[in-house]
Amino acid sequence: MPTTGFWPRVSRCRWCANPVLRDNDGAWIHANLAYVCRDRSGGLAATTAEPEVTRRAD
Ligand SMILES: [Zn+2]
Numbered sequence: 379m380p381t382t383g384f385w386p387r388v389s390r391c392r393w394c395a396n397p398v399l400r401d402n403d404g405a406w407i408h409a410n411l412a413y414v415c416r417d418r419s420g421g422l423a424a425t426t427a428e429p430e431v432t433r434r435a436d
Pocket of ligand 1: 391392393394395396408414415416425426427428
């Protein structure tokens with residue numbers, strides 16, 4: 379099996395740390411199917427799902 383690309387299939391949101399994955403259009407979406415991040419109190423945040431950047435091991 380070749381490696382399947384740069385991002386793992388499920389990553390973690392860099393803003394809210396919830397799991398994020400790609401929707402059918404290739405856009406990142408949270409595992410709870412919301413594009414917009416929510417803070418701990420459940421309020422909408424100003425950020426949308428985006429995977430955290432992981433350093434490649436050298
Ligand atoms: Zn998020």
